[in-house]
Amino acid sequence: MPNPAVSLTDKARETGKSLFPLKAVFWGKVFLYIKITRIEAKKMNQVAPFYADHVGSILRTKAIKEAREKFQSGEITTQELREIENEEIKYIVEKQKEVGLKAITDGEFRRAWWHFDFLENLDGVEGYDAAGGIQFSKVQTKSHSVKITGPIDFTTHPFIEDFIFLKEAVGENHVAKQTIPSPAMLHYRGDMEYQPYIDDADKFVADLAAAYQKAIQAFYDAGCRYLQLDDTSWSYLCSDEQREVVRERGFDPDTLQETYKTLINESIKYKPADMVITMHICRGNFRSTWIAEGGYGPVAETLFGKLNIDGFFLEYDNERSGDFSPLKYVARPDLKIVLGLITSKTGDLEDETAIKARIKEASEIVPLNQLCLSPQCGFASTEEGNILSEEEQWNKLRYVVKIAEDVWGK
Known part of the structure; x- marks a missing residue:
């Protein structure tokens, strides 16, 4: 021997x-x-989500804020507001290219909210001034919500025209990324006033899924190949406090998890093969505050093993997000996990060595070529935005690109 x-x-x-x-x-x-x-790695990075990516929303520029104030006071018209939005969107499109991103969004510059603006333009849904805002940690949003007043459908929607403008501004060498709320958000946040849905909850889910099927096809026909569903409901189902809120509303959290699995899978059922649909799981993001806390454990098996999503943007910027162990349920070799290790809530840059160490830690559970890096959330989920400067925001995005290039290569 x-x-x-x-x-x-x-x-x-x-x-x-x-x-x-x-x-x-x-x-x-x-x-x-x-x-x-x-x-x-290079092959994997040809398809979204990319190794260096971002959730989508951008701090509103001074010009956007001033234009919205003038519009609200009647000083400018809808068309004049749109023209200003167009110019500012062109500006941030170029800024995103400049920092090295491949996926380019319109920063959600035409919206006040990440979710309500889309939902209230569905047939059968209306926006209204609610009795109170959404309660975050130590702060509350302005009062607004949505209610279901008729049969849900998708016929025409202003977001389609908005995307067409974005795609033209982005050009050929980058990817225009569209963000919309997950269908679960209308179920979770919408006040139900339509009696047929009160009598038949399954009918509501079926109609909502059908409306999203039409929406997805409409975005595809407009040229969209990268669509993201933004969702807070799944993170709320990870929070003991929020699970109790769900029970108080008359729902069982585990049953609701199954309902949302069915709703989302039905909504994306007819997704074209060359369209990528990702989902951002958010714990709440308003003025640098949050709502939910808790690791992904309670929903991980369903989320990573049973949803037919192409990639997940996961918040992992602090201890409220838990550890990487729930990623053991990622079994599909084509499922990408975007690690939100860079916080969008402050302007301070994280320690580079620590971020790379966390990526390495996650790669012991999910292969490195299935992992990506991004900020944990957008920078302005509402028009108010988080508490950091525009330059700090762009530095964060440059940092994401720099670390991703070090880890995965250019």
């Missing part, structure tokens, strides 16, 4: 042969492995 303790160097001395051929073979295999790994 050969002595396993005898080194290659000892073996070379015994035989009088040069060690160089053995070294050449060894390092040749190492370099070939690195080359193959890099090629595989």
Whole structure:
């Protein structure tokens, strides 16, 4: 039996042969492995989500804020507001390109809210001034919500025209990314006033899924190939406090999880093969505050194993998000996990070594080429925005790109 303790160097001395051929073979295999790994990584990065990506919303510029104030006071028309929005969207499109991002959004510049603006333009849904705002940690949003007043459908929607403008502004060498709320958000946030749905909850879910099927096809026909569903309901189902709120509303949290699984899978059932649909799981993001806390454990098996989503943007910027162990349920080799390790709630840059160490830690559960990096959320889920400067925001996005290039290559 050969002595396993005898080194290659000892073996070379015994035989009088040069060690160089053995070294050449060894390092040749190492370099070939690195080359193959890099090629595989490059292939994976041709399809969204990208190794350096972002959730979508951008701090509203001064021009946007002033234009909205003037519009609200009647000083400018709808058309004049839109023209200002167009120019500011063109500006941030170029800024996103400049920092190195491949996925480009309109920053949600035409919206006041990340979810209500889309939902209240569905047939059968109306926006209204609610009795109170949404309660975050130590702060509350302005009063607004949506209610279901008739049969849900998708016929015409202003977001389609908005996307067409974005795609034209983005051009050929980048990918225009559209964000909309998950269908679960209308179920979770919408006040039900339509009696047929009160009598038949399954009918509501079926009609809502059908409306989203039409919406997805409409975005596709407009040229969208990268669509993101933004969702807070799944993170609320991870929070003990929010699960109790769900019970107080008359729902069982575990049953609701199954309802949302069915709703989302039905909504994306007819997604074209060359369209990527991701989902951002958010714990709440308003003026740098939050709502929910708790790891992904309670929903992980369903979320990562049973939803037919192409990729998940997951918040992992602090201890409220838990550890990476729930990622063990990621079984599909085509499912991408975007690690939200860079916070969008403050302007301070995280320690680069610590971020890379966390990516390495996650790669022990999910293969590295299935992982990506992004900020944990958008920078302005509502028009008010988080508490950091525009320059700090762009520095954060540059940082995401820089770290991603170090980890996965350019």
